[in-house]
Amino acid sequence: xxxxxxxxxxxxxxxxxxxxxxxxxxxxxxxxxxxxxxxxxxxxxxxxxxxxxxxxxxxxxxxxxxxxxxxxxxxxxxxxxxxxxxxxxxxxxxxxxxxxxxxxxxxxxxxxxxxxxxxxxxxxxxxxxxxxxxxxxxxxxxxxxxxxxxxxxxxxxxxxxxxxxxxxxxxxxxxxxxxxxxxxxxxxxxxxxxxxxxxxxxxxxxxxxxxxxxxxxxxxxxxxxxxxxxxxxxxxxxxxxxxxxxxxxxxxxxxxxxxxxxxxxxxxxxxxxxxxxxxxxxxxxxxxxxxxxxxxxxxxxxxxxxxxxxxxxxxxxxxxxxxxxxxxxxxxxxxxxxxxxxxxxxxxxxxxxxxxxxxxxxxxxxxxxxxxxxxxxxxxxxxxxxxxxxxxxxxxxxxxxxxxxxxxxxxxxxxxxxxxxxxxxxxxxxxxxxxxxxxxxxxxxxxxxxxxxxxxxxxxxxxxxxxxxxxxxxxxxxxxx
Amino acid sequence: xxxxxxxxxxxxxxxxxxxxxxxxxxxxxxxxxxxxxxxxxxxxxxxxxxxxxxxxxxxxxxxxxxxxxxxxxxxxxxxxxxxxxxxxxxxxxxxxxxxxxxxxxxxxxxxxxxxxxxxxxxxxxxxxxxxxxxxxxxxxxxxxxxxxxxxxxxxxxxxxxxxxxxxxxxxxxxxxxxxxxxxxxxxxxxxxxxxxxxxxxxxxxxxxxxxxxxxxxxxxxxxxxxxxxxxxxxxxxxxxxxxxxxxxxxxxxxxxxxxxxxxxxxxxxxxxxxxxxxxxxxxxxxxxxxxxxxxxxxxxxxxxxxxxxxxxxxxxxxxxxxxxxxxxxxxxxxxxxxxxxxxxxxxxxxxxxxxxxxxxxxxxxxxxxxxxxxxxxxxxxxxxxxxxxxxxxxxxxxxxxxxxxxxxxxxxxxxxxxxxxxxxxxxxxxxxxxxxxxxxxxxxxxx
Numbered sequence: 001x002x003x004x005x006x007x008x009x010x011x012x013x014x015x016x017x018x019x020x021x022x023x024x025x026x027x028x029x030x031x032x033x034x035x036x037x038x039x040x041x042x043x044x045x046x047x048x049x050x051x052x053x054x055x056x057x058x059x060x061x062x063x064x065x066x067x068x069x070x071x072x073x074x075x076x077x078x079x080x081x082x083x084x085x086x087x088x089x090x091x092x093x094x095x096x097x098x099x100x101x102x103x104x105x106x107x108x109x110x111x112x113x114x115x116x117x118x119x120x121x122x123x124x125x126x127x128x129x130x131x132x133x134x135x136x137x138x139x140x141x142x143x144x145x146x147x148x149x150x151x152x153x154x155x156x157x158x159x160x161x162x163x164x165x166x167x168x169x170x171x172x173x174x175x176x177x178x179x180x181x182x183x184x185x186x187x188x189x190x191x192x193x194x195x196x197x198x199x200x201x202x203x204x205x206x207x208x209x210x211x212x213x214x215x216x217x218x219x220x221x222x223x224x225x226x227x228x229x230x231x232x233x234x235x236x237x238x239x240x241x242x243x244x245x246x247x248x249x250x251x252x253x254x255x256x257x258x259x260x261x262x263x264x265x266x267x268x269x270x271x272x273x274x275x276x277x278x279x280x281x282x283x284x285x286x287x288x289x290x291x292x293x294x295x296x297x298x299x300x301x302x303x304x305x306x307x308x309x310x311x312x313x314x315x316x317x318x319x320x321x322x323x324x325x326x327x328x329x330x331x332x333x334x335x336x337x338x339x340x341x342x343x344x345x346x347x348x349x350x351x352x353x354x355x356x357x358x359x360x361x362x363x364x365x366x367x368x369x370x371x372x373x374x375x376x377x378x379x380x381x382x383x384x385x386x387x388x389x390x391x392x393x394x395x396x397x398x399x400x401x402x403x404x405x406x407x408x409x410x411x412x413x414x415x416x417x418x419x420x421x422x423x424x425x426x427x428x429x430x431x432x433x434x435x436x437x438x439x440x441x442x443x444x445x446x447x448x449x450x451x452x453x454x455x456x457x458x459x460x461x462x463x464x465x466x467x468x469x470x471x472x473x474x475x476x477x478x479x480x481x
Numbered sequence: 482x483x484x485x486x487x488x489x490x491x492x493x494x495x496x497x498x499x500x501x502x503x504x505x506x507x508x509x510x511x512x513x514x515x516x517x518x519x520x521x522x523x524x525x526x527x528x529x530x531x532x533x534x535x536x537x538x539x540x541x542x543x544x545x546x547x548x549x550x551x552x553x554x555x556x557x558x559x560x561x562x563x564x565x566x567x568x569x570x571x572x573x574x575x576x577x578x579x580x581x582x583x584x585x586x587x588x589x590x591x592x593x594x595x596x597x598x599x600x601x602x603x604x605x606x607x608x609x610x611x612x613x614x615x616x617x618x619x620x621x622x623x624x625x626x627x628x629x630x631x632x633x634x635x636x637x638x639x640x641x642x643x644x645x646x647x648x649x650x651x652x653x654x655x656x657x658x659x660x661x662x663x664x665x666x667x668x669x670x671x672x673x674x675x676x677x678x679x680x681x682x683x684x685x686x687x688x689x690x691x692x693x694x695x696x697x698x699x700x701x702x703x704x705x706x707x708x709x710x711x712x713x714x715x716x717x718x719x720x721x722x723x724x725x726x727x728x729x730x731x732x733x734x735x736x737x738x739x740x741x742x743x744x745x746x747x748x749x750x751x752x753x754x755x756x757x758x759x760x761x762x763x764x765x766x767x768x769x770x771x772x773x774x775x776x777x778x779x780x781x782x783x784x785x786x787x788x789x790x791x792x793x794x795x796x797x798x799x800x801x802x803x804x805x806x807x808x809x810x811x812x813x814x815x816x817x818x819x820x821x822x823x824x825x826x827x828x829x830x831x832x833x834x835x836x837x838x839x840x841x842x843x844x845x846x847x848x849x850x851x852x853x854x855x856x857x858x859x860x861x862x863x864x865x866x867x868x869x870x871x872x873x874x875x876x877x878x879x880x881x882x883x884x885x886x887x888x889x890x891x892x893x894x895x896x897x898x899x900x901x902x903x904x905x906x907x908x909x910x911x912x913x914x915x916x917x918x919x920x921x922x923x924x925x926x927x928x
Binding site: 001003004005012013014015016017018019020021022023024027028029031032033034035037038039040041042043045048049051052053055056057058059060061062063064065067069072074075076077078080082083084086087088089090091092093094095096097098099100101102103105106107108109110112113116120123124126135136137138139141142145146149150169170171173174175176177178179180181183220222224225248250251252253256257271273274275276277278279280281295317318319320321322323324325326327328329331334335337338339340341342343344345346347348350351353354355357358360361362374376397398401406407412426427428429430458461462463464465466467468470471472474475476477478479 | 482483484485486487491492494495496498499500501504507508509510511512514515516517518519520521522523524525526527528531532534535536537538539540541542543544545548550552553554556557558560562564565566568569570571572573574575576577578580581582583584585586587589590592593595596597599600601603605606607609610612613614615616641643644646647649650651653654655656696697698722723724725726727730746747748749750751752754764770771772773774775776777778779781783784785787788790792793794795796797798799800802803804805806807808809810811813816817819820821822823824825826827828829830831832833835836839858860872873875876879884887888891906
């Protein structure tokens with residue numbers, strides 16, 4: 001499809017937001033003005049509507065397609081969430097209103113929404129406090145790492161290293177490095193963190209261990225109590241990457257088992273839409289000993305029941321966002337949590353785990369499943385058998401696209417060869433899962449008989465396989481019409 | 482139970498396929514002593530009940546009909562077509578475009594967004610956006626630190642104080658030397674900024690218009706930075722950028738902005754988007770997602786995420802940043818907003834705000850004992866010096882349903898009498914007349 005720049009017609013107008021009487025040239029000296037108007041598209045409103053409606057049709061989305069995408073929790077995004085977030089009382093509020101003298105009275109509803117969201121997340125996760133400031137999971141991780149650093153600094157601990165298991169998400173080591181720590185990787189054993197491997201690298205320099213549970217193989221980290229004990233012996237903290245929270249709601253609370261810091265990805269567990277890659281929201285929860293270091297200002301409920309902002313936080317790490325984080329995103333999570341309640345959230349996790357195990361069982365014997373035990377909300381398969389015939393995980397992924405499914409996560413975690421990672425989520429029905437398994441099994445059979453057909457996939461989508469090497473080499477990163 | 486489709490019979494069939502008797506059996510791996518100590522979440526609600534509860538909260542916010550509050554975040558008009566387009570499920574519920582064949586809509590939109598941003602800033606490369614204007618400044622400083630292998634950042638105090646605070650927090654554990662140069666009556670002191678740029682300086686960070694609304698030209702500062710081998714980072718207002726001298730014309734290496742004012746509701750602080758663009762020399766240093774144009778097997782044009790070797794999922798601890806997401810849906814809003822307005826519409830929004838700001842400056846500074854903070858040129862926002870404490874005046878006017886502006890005294894010592902007044906196309910001459918009358922009354926002791 002032509003770009004908006006190729007479709008632009010000089011002089012065509014869409015929406016004029018205002019009719020000024022004075023031109024910029026009459027208001028500012030020429031030296032402060034740009035020489036020519038920016039080359040933005042000139043389109044009618046209908047041109048714009050047609051263009052973006054057309055573009056939308058080139059996309060898969062949860063509304064139209066099943067996404068068995070491991071570690072990404074592509075559950076249904078209830079439309080109710082969107083209605084809640086679009087309430088004008090919420091969208092129109094300027095963030096600085098709350099910081100004006102007597103301004104808190106003007107935004108009691110927004111402050112209550114933040115307070116309530118934090119309170120629900122605390123109870124769900126067994127943490128002492130939450131901050132809604134981090135704007136996405138990766139920023140939540142960085143906030144967590146900064147909180148860990150502040151804790152050690154306050155105690156006079158000299159810590160230089162963060163331990164990361166090999167199955168961890170890529171953001172974990174990147175975050176630890178960005179927070180100024182040396183990253184120490186440890187190998188898993190039987191798919192989970194090995195207390196002996198931890199022991200081998202554990203010393204007084206270790207600030208924290210970053211892990212997720214269940215881990216990215218979908219396995220429960222059953223040595224957790226032992227890990228907690230070892231870490232405590234050197235005053236190191238335990239960090240929980242909340243990407244996989246959808247497996248354990250109501251079955252385990254990370255605070256109860258000894259995690260000190262947790263970040264959540266609300267676009268995963270709490271059903272806020274992915275939006276094609278963002279915006280996310282990455283609230284961070286902490287145990288009691290880290291509460292003084294949380295970013296500020298913090299939302300409080302006063303003795304008279306009114307909500308306010310607390311700035312007097314002498315040990316706070318500061319501010320990771322200009323205001324209170326992605327309010328317009330986490331209001332959707334609040335709507336979801338209120339709607340489901342404790343029982344509903346627990347049930348979401350139960351059925352997420354049932355659905356994952358159901359697919360795992362249905363695929364048994366058709367594809368190699370390296371960790372065949374009962375899994376949690378996701379599991380990994382390995383395309384080693386088809387690879388022997390020249391059909392790689394990537395080919396299977398592309399063949400699934402052809403059948404109307406988004407591909408599973410591939411080549412992650414890095415420790416499984418030709419990895420395909422499946423996470424169906426609780427919102428998919430049995431018949432969707434059955435059809436998916438039938439289609440995937442048919443693809444695996446096709447791989448034996450006719451591998452070339454899979455190499456050619458996809459053929460039913462707007463484009464065939466794209467040349468990524470060419471993109472990186474030629475670096476055409478904007479439209480020079 | 483909402484959003485779980487399983488009938489009891491289906492649940493039984495599925496449990497039997499898995500080979501367990503109950504859902505509880507699926508969690509037998511969790512030892513008893515690791516189960517929740519308590520789980521006292523409230524009962525669930527109907528959709529109607531949930532929405533009524535949230536409507537109650539939204540209704541507990543007061544609407545200020547007449548507001549001149551800006552300070553970097555502006556209440557601009559957003560055409561209805563923006564919401565209509567971004568609420569399409571194919572955009573809203575799509576995943577990150579890692580499978581490009583099934584995400585050409587998102588990918589082409591980002592490519593178009595990158596182009597629009599490059600054209601607005603006159604830069605060569607833009608990424609697919611970062612979280613907000615503050616994180617864009619932080620990421621730009623990190624780019625400069627990597628590119629120059631230096632550790633000193635010189636930043637002007639007329640850069641948004643909230644962004645400076647974020648920069649301090651986010652870099653606290655790194656060995657960076659962040660030097661802030663105080664401003665004089667809200668204006669950058671160029672001689673002092675230039676004097677602070679030395680051979681160890683990675684970057685100089687400036688803002689145009691400044692936090693106090695002044696429009697500046699930084700050619701001389703950026704030339705001095707270049708002479709010392711430091712990079713120049715300029716934070717701008719994307720609406721005013723329709724008419725103001727571009728970052729390229731000033732000699733900046735990296736241009737950043739908060740994209741809030743192009744198509745994003747104020748939303749009590751977010752989500753917005755961090756706009757980032759740079760010169761082609763820095764393409765491998767810019768963090769975050771970038772979309773490139775390519776062709777498919779049959780030679781047909783298509784789009785992919787490219788240069789991914791910079792990113793965390795490939796490079797892990799050696800990545801250019803830990804950032805994973807972009808503000809995809811906000812960037813889409815910004816793009817659609819820019820397409821609907823076009824160059825003339827965006828300039829009209831800028832000029833209307835500037836025209837009203839001039840009307841307001843004349844009216845308000847004409848009041849007894851009220852003066853402009855400085856005489857320098859300004860855009861759609863300007864700072865006034867009031868006789869006495871500005872916070873008290875704001876309280877009085879709020880009682881009349883008028884929010885006259887922001888209070889820089891919160892962040893700048895000695896500025897308790899300063900009021901920062903912003904205008905957009907949503908304000909009017911009539912509103913400004915009412916503001917002037919009310920301010921006159923307040924200062925005259927009548928309210």
